[in-house]
Amino acid sequence: MTKADIVNEISKKTGLDRAAVLVVVEAMMDTIKDSLITKEENVYLRGFGSFILKKRAQKTARNISKNTTIIIDAHNIPAFKPAKVFIDSVKNK
Numbered sequence: 299m300t301k302a303d304i305v306n307e308i309s310k311k312t313g314l315d316r317a318a319v320l321v322v323v324e325a326m327m328d329t330i331k332d333s334l335i336t337k338e339e340n341v342y343l344r345g346f347g348s349f350i351l352k353k354r355a356q357k358t359a360r361n362i363s364k365n366t367t368i369i370i371d372a373h374n375i376p377a378f379k380p381a382k383v384f385i386d387s388v389k390n391k
Contacts, residue, residue: 334376347380 305323309316330349333339341349351374359368380388 334374338374343381345381345383347378347384350377350379351375352377 301323305316305320308314308319308323312319330341333341334349334351338351340351343349354373354375356372357370359370360366361368
């Protein structure tokens, strides 16, 4: 399912114009990204899941083709953790 499909489904279910729904969906995605990137805050959507930042520690890696060692700095990785209710509903489908 693509973003366009999501917008069409929401538009059908709510009776709102697709352009208005698209603005709302994009605003939601921008808000989630802004919270994770600039504020480094997790986003919790009860009954759906959480958008969280996982912190990766600094580590040493190898470039096999050049036979050199490189250092990968500590960094954050975005992740999604589904809610238990969501997981259970998918399992029991």
